[in-house]
Each structure stands twice: as structure tokens, then as C-alpha cells.
Amino acid sequence: MKKEPVRIKETPPEIRRGNFDEVVIGYSEEDAFQEALRCLQCKNPVCSTGCPIGIDIKKFIYYIQQKDYKAAYFTIRKTNNFPSICGRVCPAEYQCRKSCILTKKNLSFASEEAINIHFLERFVGDYGGNNNLSVPLEKEKRFSKIKVAVVGSGPAGLCCAGELARKGVEVDIFESLHKTGGVLRYGIPQFRLPRDVLDFEINYLKKLGVNFITNFIVGKTKSLKELFSEGYSSIFLGLGAGVPSFLGIKGENLCNIYSANEFLTRVNLMSAYRFPEFHTPVNIGKNVLVIGGGNTAIDAARVALRLQKLKGIPVGTTIVYRRTNVEMPARRLEIEHAREEGMKFEFLVQPKEFVGDDRSFVRKLICLKSRLGDPDSSGRRMPIVIRGSEFELECDLCVIAVGLKANQILTNVTPELKTDKYSDIIVNPESMETSVKGIFAGGDIVGGEGTVIEAMGMAKKAAASILQNS
Amino acid sequence: MKIISKKIIADYAGVRILKLTIEALEISRRARAGQFAVVMASEKGERIPLTVVDIDRCAGSIVLIFQEAGLTTKLLGQLNSGDNLYALVGPLGHPTQIEKYGKVILVGGGVGIAEMLPVARALKEAGNHITTILGARNKDMLILENELKDSSDLICIMTDDGSLGRKGFSTDMLDELLSKDKYDLVYSVGPIPMMKRTALACKKYDTKTLVSLNALMVDATGMCGCCRVSVSGKIKFSCVDGPDFDGSLVDWEELEKRNKVYSVQERHICNLSQAFNL
Numbered sequence: 001m002k003k004e005p006v007r008i009k010e011t012p013p014e015i016r017r018g019n020f021d022e023v024v025i026g027y028s029e030e031d032a033f034q035e036a037l038r039c040l041q042c043k044n045p046v047c048s049t050g051c052p053i054g055i056d057i058k059k060f061i062y063y064i065q066q067k068d069y070k071a072a073y074f075t076i077r078k079t080n081n082f083p084s085i086c087g088r089v090c091p092a093e094y095q096c097r098k099s100c101i102l103t104k105k106n107l108s109f110a111s112e113e114a115i116n117i118h119f120l121e122r123f124v125g126d127y128g129g130n131n132n133l134s135v136p137l138e139k140e141k142r143f144s145k146i147k148v149a150v151v152g153s154g155p156a157g158l159c160c161a162g163e164l165a166r167k168g169v170e171v172d173i174f175e176s177l178h179k180t181g182g183v184l185r186y187g188i189p190q191f192r193l194p195r196d197v198l199d200f201e202i203n204y205l206k207k208l209g210v211n212f213i214t215n216f217i218v219g220k221t222k223s224l225k226e227l228f229s230e231g232y233s234s235i236f237l238g239l240g241a242g243v244p245s246f247l248g249i250k251g252e253n254l255c256n257i258y259s260a261n262e263f264l265t266r267v268n269l270m271s272a273y274r275f276p277e278f279h280t281p282v283n284i285g286k287n288v289l290v291i292g293g294g295n296t297a298i299d300a301a302r303v304a305l306r307l308q309k310l311k312g313i314p315v316g317t318t319i320v321y322r323r324t325n326v327e328m329p330a331r332r333l334e335i336e337h338a339r340e341e342g343m344k345f346e347f348l349v350q351p352k353e354f355v356g357d358d359r360s361f362v363r364k365l366i367c368l369k370s371r372l373g374d375p376d377s378s379g380r381r382m383p384i385v386i387r388g389s390e391f392e393l394e395c396d397l398c399v400i401a402v403g404l405k406a407n408q409i410l411t412n413v414t415p416e417l418k419t420d421k422y423s424d425i426i427v428n429p430e431s432m433e434t435s436v437k438g439i440f441a442g443g444d445i446v447g448g449e450g451t452v453i454e455a456m457g458m459a460k461k462a463a464a465s466i467l468q469n470s
Numbered sequence: 471m472k473i474i475s476k477k478i479i480a481d482y483a484g485v486r487i488l489k490l491t492i493e494a495l496e497i498s499r500r501a502r503a504g505q506f507a508v509v510m511a512s513e514k515g516e517r518i519p520l521t522v523v524d525i526d527r528c529a530g531s532i533v534l535i536f537q538e539a540g541l542t543t544k545l546l547g548q549l550n551s552g553d554n555l556y557a558l559v560g561p562l563g564h565p566t567q568i569e570k571y572g573k574v575i576l577v578g579g580g581v582g583i584a585e586m587l588p589v590a591r592a593l594k595e596a597g598n599h600i601t602t603i604l605g606a607r608n609k610d611m612l613i614l615e616n617e618l619k620d621s622s623d624l625i626c627i628m629t630d631d632g633s634l635g636r637k638g639f640s641t642d643m644l645d646e647l648l649s650k651d652k653y654d655l656v657y658s659v660g661p662i663p664m665m666k667r668t669a670l671a672c673k674k675y676d677t678k679t680l681v682s683l684n685a686l687m688v689d690a691t692g693m694c695g696c697c698r699v700s701v702s703g704k705i706k707f708s709c710v711d712g713p714d715f716d717g718s719l720v721d722w723e724e725l726e727k728r729n730k731v732y733s734v735q736e737r738h739i740c741n742l743s744q745a746f747n748l
Contacts, residue, residue, distance in 0.1 A: 176691050178510060178517075178557035186693075215559040217691060221496045242693045246705055253700055253724055255731045262694035270516070270688065276742055278514045279541055280688070281735035360727040407692050409710060 005112060006035040008119050013340040018309045020273065022194045023337055024088070024119075029069075032123040036064035039115050042101055047117060050099030053457040055079045057096055057117055064120060073128035076121060077135045081162045081456065084129055084197050085155075087122025089188060089452050091295075091331045109332055129200050137208070139168030146470050149174060149232040151218045151410070154182020156238030156443030156455040158205060163463035165208040169470070172232075173210060176217040179269060182240055184452070186269040187261070189299050191306075192334070219410035224417075224439065234438045234466045237425065238459060241444035242407035246400055247291065251354030254362040256283050260292070260300040260401035267303050273310060284308055285397030286316050289365055291351055292401030293321035293328040298338050300399045305341055318344040320351065320393065322370055322383040346393065348372070350385050354398065365393045404449055424448055432462035440466060471555045474531055482610035487537045487581055488547050489523075495530035497522065497560045503588035504566030504682060504714055508690045509534065510557035511545035518542050519687050519709070521585035521659075522561055535584035535613070541739045562690050563713045566680070568592045572599065572654035575647060576622070577640050577668050579605040579660025583614050585682055586659045587621075593657070594621040601647060602626070605640030605664065609633040641667040648675040655680065658717065662726050669717030679717035683708045686729055699725050 009025040010016075016023050027035065045058040056075055063072035076083045090096075096117045097103065097110035104111045127133075146169050150157045153175040161171045179185055181198050206212065218224065227235055244259035246252055263282065266272040270280035288308070290301040297319060305317045319338070321328060324347045328335060339345075346367075353366040369389035372381040406423040418426045418435035425434055425441045432440045442458030444450055472493040480487035497507055501522040508517050524533035538547045549555070566589045574593055578586040583604055594600050602622040606612035608631045619625050626643050627635025636643070641664060644656065648671060658668040659682040672679035685697035685708040692710035699706055700721035706712065 176559065177689060178559070186689075215557050216496075217559060217562070220561060221500070221559070242691070244693075244695045246695070246698075253698060253705065253721075253728065255728055259695040262688060262696045265688055265694050271514070275735065276739045279512075279516045279739060281732045281739075283731065360724065409691060 003034070003038050005038065005116055006031045008116065010337075013342070016191065017306060017315065017341050020190050020306060023191050024333075026126065027119050027123045029123075032064055032120055033067060035116050035120060036061045039065070040101060046099045046101060047096045047115070048099075050096040052095065052451070052454045053079050053460065055096075055121075060124060061115070061117070061120060064124065069124060069127045070131075070133060072124045073133050074135065076124055077128070079460075080121075080453070081159050082155075082201050083121050083125030085125075085184065085193065085201060086453050086456070087118050087120075087125050088193050088197070090118050090121075091451060092118035093332045095453070108326060129197075134204070135166065137166055137168070139166075141168070143168040143467065143470060144170075146170065147172070147232050148466060149218075149227045149235045150238065151235065152176075152182055152238035152240055152443070153180040153202075153212065154238055154240050154443060154455070155184060155452040156240075156459040157182065157236065158201065159456040159459035160236045160238060160442065160463045161210045162205055162208065163460055164466060165205065165210045167467055169467070171210045173212050174216045174218050175212065175214045177269065178214050180212050180214060182238075186265045187296065187299070189264065189268055189303055191302070192299065217409065219413050224410070224414055224436075228438070233470060234440060236459070236462055236466065237410070237434070237439065237441040237445060238443045238455070239407060239410060239425075239441075239445040241404040241449050243405045244400070245403045245405055247351055247402060249351055249353055251356060251362070252400075254354050254356040255360050256285065256362050256397045257354060258397070258399045260290075260296045260399050261404070263300050263399045264296070264303060267307070273307060282307070283397060284311055284313065285395065286313055287395045288317040288397045288399070289320050289393060289395040290317065290399045290401060291320045292403075293319070293323060293330060294401065294403070295330045295334060297321070297399075297401035298330045298334045300401050301343055302334075302338055302341060304397070304399065305338075305343060315342040318346055318393070320346045320349050320365070320367070322348065322350050323372065323380060324348060327380045348383060350383065352390065362395060362398055365395055365398065367391055367393055404444070406445055406448075422448055431465040432458055433465060438469075471558045473549055473551050473553050473555070474529075475551050476549070479535070479613050480611050482608065485538065485611070486547060487535065487584075487611070487613055489533060489535045490546070490549070491526075491531050491533050492555065492558065493530060494532045494558055494560075497558070498525045498527055498530050498532050501525055501532065501561035502565035503568060503592035505561035505563050506690075506713065507532070507534065507558055507560030508562060508687070509546065509555050511542055511549065512556050515545060515556060516542045517557070517688055517690065519562070519684075519690050521588075521682070523584045523587055535581065537581040540736050541743050544743060563709060564711075566592065566657070566682070566714050568596050570597045571678075573652070574598045574600050575644060575653050575656045576600060576602045577605070577644055577656060577658040577660070577664070578602070578618075579640055579664040580607075580611070581613070582660030582664075582682075583612075583618070586657070587614055587617055589657055589659075589682075590618055590621040599623050601653075603628065603640045603643045603647075604635075605629070605660065606634075607631070639667065640664060641671055644668060645671045645674075648672070648677060653677050656717075658682075662722060662729065665717060666722040666726075669720065669722070673718050680714050681717040681720065682713045683715060683720070683725065684713070684729075685725060686731070699728075
């Protein structure tokens with residue numbers, strides 16, 4: 001008889017709504033063991049083909065079946081530097097789990113029956129962390145005199161730095177904010193990625209000798225040329241996709257309309273949910289609208305819902321998305337969690353105009369209803385606005401989460417760095433080298449918004465090229 | 471990030487304007503007139519933008535000047551020489567476009583006068599004829615008069631109560647000057663109502679005007695959009711597209727309202743800080 005998937009333990013919605021603690025508690029050893037036993041250990045495993053960095057999934061699950069968690073950990077660590085992070089934030093249902101043989105054919109995301117690879121990865125990652133398992137260093141003498149600058153301490157930067165430091169390269173990471181971690185800290189809320197998990201990985205890099213320099217904006221504080229002149233032989237740019245897009249509709253600059261980046265940064269990086277102990281404020285309302293359907297939208301909406309609860313306001317947060325549930329690019333688990341927490345959804349809705357009060361605070365959103373048309377270039381069906389379908393949604397706070405563009409602070413002052421029409425940096429896809437010799441790039445600044453693990457994949461490739469060229 | 475010296479440059483009825491000289495080697499090397507830095511007074515503090523008023527390249531230091539208004543500026547005001555800021559990053563924003571315009575009027579109000587000083591010096595050095603109008607509540611709150619005299623050909627002082635110079639708004643004087651003569655540029659920094667009136671006067675006399683906006687910011691690197699302003703109907707970020715903009719194109723009302731979006735919290739935290747004797 002086929003075994004049922006092992007359910008992950010989670011904090012009940014009514015409790016977690018009122019705090020920022022991690023929602024998913026994770027697998028116990030027994031849970032992980034039982035879930036691993038469900039793995040068929042396919043002769044020709046296809047799960048790994050769905051992983052952007054090709055983790056040997058079959059093998060690490062095999063070791064869990066043998067209760068050899070140490071071997072499982074080192075199997076993952078061969079390809080993934082941050083299993084505890086990826087196990088928490090990877091959209092596995094679109095990647096490895098979708099490729100799992102147990103997923104039914106022709107689905108846009110994994111079936112429930114697919115092995116919970118991400119939860120197993122997380123279990124193994126946490127096991128490694130809790131037991132201080134560290135990957136043996138492979139320091140090579142020829143790298144010991146090399147100094148590399150990594151720009152940005154997000155997923156790409158951290159991964160690249162780790163890869164290089166392990167080989168004995170001297171690495172300095174430059175971060176513009178006062179804290180490290182990039183989007184892992186300012187963007188992803190701690191109820192999805194607890195700060196101690198992130199800090200553990202960063203501290204590990206520090207132990208490897210990676211030097212973190214915060215409050216330093218490459219392109220402003222110093223130019224790339226200056227960095228080269230200071231003896232860095234290569235530079236890796238993990239700048240991220242930093243600039244929020246807006247809708248371009250009337251009333252968008254009314255008070256209490258936030259970009260998701262601002263809303264999340266205030267809460268996650270600046271701890272505004274603990275105002276006035278922390279001094280950065282954030283507003284909250286009775287009727288919050290979050291526009292968008294990606295992970296950032298869900299994150300912002302779930303943050304809003306928690307702020308409402310903390311303020312004693314009845315939960316009233318709605319996600320407004322122009323397509324339907326199926327096309328939402330967000331992780332399925334997160335959508336489900338949001339629903340359980342009391343999130344409302346308005347699908348097939350196109351925002352048209354914000355209307356404010358006499359103090360210029362937003363009061364309502366005028367919208368149009370849509371229907372789905374033919375698939376666009378992304379393969380998702382395009383929403384088509386229905387004429388004359390105008391209606392209004394009340395709101396006193398709104399968060400816009402409709403995507404991010406490249407931050408051009410560095411590329412604007414470095415014209416020799418070739419960029420595409422989206423201002424993303426162009427690289428050689430094999431080496432991740434930019435148009436400037438010795439400068440490599442990876443993560444969202446290459447090819448636009450992607451996932452943490454895709455960023456890591458690019459960073460690893462870049463690190464390998466840097467080592468090869470050294 | 472170490473504070474080298476601290477000086478109270480104005481103090482009236484408990485409102486102080488302070489000058490901090492801070493160790494900041496990299497910023498001192500690169501900062502140009504019109505650029506700013508972001509500071510955090512403490513680990514739990516806010517990130518606030520402050521204009522780099524002066525630099526000493528030999529000493530590797532910069533000067534920041536601010537008026538104690540909210541909690542963050544009060545916390546900054548309590549730091550003493552030898553203390554460290556929690557965070558300091560910069561230089562940010564585009565430098566002011568310095569060139570030989572010809573005849574230039576500078577209009578500075580309140581603590582904005584400090585932000586104008588580096589621009590005044592740079593414009594003077596570029597060979598412009600500078601007329602400076604300084605506006606303050608009263609003579610005690612007027613700052614940097616002597617420094618600006620040095621970089622101006624003419625200087626006019628306006629106070630709200632007439633305790634120094636002429637009584638009235640700096641923009642009254644601006645209107646007077648523009649009505650009599652042709653000027654090539656008006657540059658203005660100060661409270662929003664003043665910059666707004668400056669822009670209006672310049673429009674009336676068809677004179678080019680640049681203003682340095684003081685929108686609320688968080689990261690100040692273009693990441694959050696908190697500081698967005700409408701310029702010519704388009705969204706611009708004060709931090710990375712500015713802080714200088716053509717004053718005639720700015721939606722002043724919107725900026726004024728957006729800058730008050732946290733007034734409730736500001737009052738609350740200031741009351742709390744008073745309770746704790748901060």
C-alpha cells in the first residue's frame with residue numbers, strides 16, 4: 001500500500017497570526033525517516049533535473065532512509081551551501097517536487113503525493129547546523145594570495161563568498177545596508193526564514209574568514225576601478241533586483257500606499273512591528289489591499305495581517321491579483337498558509353485608480369474585472385479586462401507587489417558593464433563573466449527576478465570561473 | 471563613524487541645531503556638493519538622510535548639521551565626541567549640477583541653510599555671481615551666516631520676527647529681487663512651504679529653479695520607494711534620482727502630505743522619549 005505523505009508540523013493559524021515566529025515547525029527525526037521511506041529511489045531519478053543546482057536528491061534521501069543524517073548533509077552540501085535556507089524558501093513544488101515521479105503528469109505544480117523533498121532538505125540542513133557539521137575545507141595554496149570582492153550579501157553573494165573562502169581565497173563582502181543577508185533579511189519575513197537560521201549561515205562564513213563590510217555602496221562609496229586598484233583580482237556582483245515597480249495608475253503616491261519592498265523593509269530589517277522600541281514606524285489599516293500574486297505579495301500580506309493582529313484590529317487583508325489562484329507564482333504552501341490565517345483573495349481584478357481623502361490618505365481602489373485569455377510568453381494565461389466592469393474596493397492601506405527591476409546605482413557609473421534592455425547585467429552564461437574582464441555577476445541582477453536557489457546556482461558557477469581564472 | 475567634535479550652533483527655547491564632525495574617510499574622499507549620507511544613531515534607530523555639509527579630505531572627516539526635531543535627531547544630539555554612530559553610509563544621491571550659470575540666487579531656510587552651504591561654495595568657485603537669502607525664525611536660530619557671506623556676493627537675512635535683517639519670508643525678498651533683475655538660477659533648500667513658494671516665484675518670473683528635496687527615506691539606495699515624488703507627473707525617487715529637482719515640476723502638495731504620513735507615530739515616540747528624559 002502506498003504511504004501517505006508525512007504532514008509537516010505547523011503552528012496553528014490563530015496563534016501564528018499574532019507573532020512573527022516561524023510557521024513551519026519542521027520534521028522530527030521520525031517524520032523525516034518516514035517521509036524518506038516513501039521515496040521510490042528511482043533507477044533514473046528525475047527529481048534532480050528539477051533542481052536549479054542539481055542536488056543529488058535520491059542519494060541524500062537514501063541516507064535518511066539509512067538514518068545516516070551526516071552523510072545526507074554532506075551529500076546536499078556538495079552542491080548547496082545553504083540547505084537550511086533553501087529547505088525553507090525554495091519553491092519546491094515548481095522545481096524538484098514537480099519533477100518527482102509521484103507528481104501526476106501535466107500539472108503546473110507538484111502533486112501532494114510528491115516526496116516532500118524541501119522538508120527533508122530542511123531537516124538535514126538543520127541537523128547539520130545543530131550538530132556543527134562543517135564541510136571540510138579544501139584550501140589550496142595557489143588561492144591563498146588571491147583577494148576577491150563580493151558586492152551584495154544576499155543569496156548570490158553569500159554563496160559565492162562561501163565557495164571561494166572554502167578554497168582559501170580571501171573574500172570581502174560589501175553590503176550597502178547596515179545588516180547582512182540582503183533580501184533574506186529585508187525581504188523574506190522571519191516567520192518564513194528565522195533570523196537565527198540566516199545568522200548561523202553568515203557566522204559560518206565569518207568563521208571561514210569571510211570579511212563583511214556593511215554600510216558600503218560600491219559605485220558610491222568606492223568604484224569598481226578603485227576596488228581593483230586595492231588588489232582584488234576578481235569582483236562578483238550579486239546586486240539583486242532592488243527597485244520596486246509601480247502600477248503607473250492614478251493616485252499611486254497617496255499616503256499609505258507602499259511598495260512591498262518598503263513595507264517589508266520597515267518590518268523585517270528595521271523591526272517596525274516592535275515600534276516604539278525600534279524607532280522606524282510603519283502604518284497599518286483596517287482594510288489592507290496587497291496587489292500582486294508572487295511570494296513578495298504573499299509575504300507582505302501575511303505581514304500586514306500580523307500587524308493588524310498585533311494592533312488589535314480584526315484581520316482584514318486582501319490579495320488582489322489579475323489572474324487566478326492557479327497562475328499565482330507564489331509558493332503553494334504560502335498561499336495555503338495565508339488562507340488559513342484568514343487572508344482574502346480577489347482574483348481577476350485589474351487596479352485602475354486609487355482614490356484618497358482630503359488628507360491624501362488612500363481610501364479606495366477602483367478596479368476592473370478581467371477574464372483569462374490566451375497564454376502569454378510566460379505560458380500563463382493573460383488577463384483581459386472586461387469593459388464596464390468597474391467596481392470599488394475599500395482600503396486604508398495598500399501594498400504594491402508587482403515585481404522588481406534592476407538597481408542601476410552601480411551600472412550607471414560603470415558604463416563599461418554591458419546591460420540589457422531591463423538594465424540587467426549581461427554575462428557569459430558559461431562563466432558568468434560580465435563584459436568587463438574579472439567582473440562576474442549572478443542572482444537577480446542577471447536575468448531579473450528569480451529564486452534564492454537560482455541565484456546560488458549562478459553564484460557557484462561564477463565562483464568556479466573565478467577559481468579557474470586564478 | 472566616530473564623532474570627532476560636536477558643537478551647538480543654535481539654541482532657542484529648547485530647540486537646538488547641532489554640528490557633528492565625524493570620521494568618514496571614504497565619504498570625505500568622494501562626497502560632492504548636494505550629496506547626503508544616511509545615519510543611524512543606534513541599533514534600534516531609524517535610517518535618516520542628512521546632507522554632507524562640509525568635508526575635510528586631510529582629516530578624512532565630514533560635517534553633518536541637524537535640528538533636533540524627532541527622536542532620531544534628539545538621539546544624535548546626545549552623542550558626544552568619541553562616540554560612534556551605529557551606521558553611516560554614503561555619499562548618496564546625485565551631486566548638484568555645478569556650472570557657470572551666471573547670476574544665481576540661493577534661498578535657504580532654517581536648517582536647510584546648512585545644506586545650502588556646500589552648493590554655495592561650489593557655485594561660487596564655478597564663477598557664479600551669488601546672492602544669498604537666508605530665512606530663520608529669529609536671530610538665535612540663524613546659522614552659518616558668516617560662512618555663507620564668504621561665498622556670496624550679496625547676502626540678505628530675513629527673520630519671522632524681524633530680530634535680525636528684515637522681517638518676513640525669504641521668498642518675499644526673492645520676489646523683490648526677481649522683479650527687479652534677471653537671474654539665471656535659483657537654488658533652494660529648506661522647509662517644503664518655503665521651497666514651494668520659491669518655485670512659484672520662479673515660475674512667475676520664468677527663472678530656472680533647483681530644489682533639494684527632503685522626502686522621507688528608508689534605505690536611500692532606490693530600494694523602497696518611500697521617497698517617491700511626482701516630478702512632471704512621473705514617479706521619481708528623491709534618493710537616487712535626486713535629491714535635486716526642477717522646482718517648477720515638483721508636486722509640492724503631495725510631498726508635503728507624504729512627509730506627514732507618520733506624524734502620529736512621531737508625536738507618540740517623542741512623548742515617550744520625553745517621559746524617559748531624552
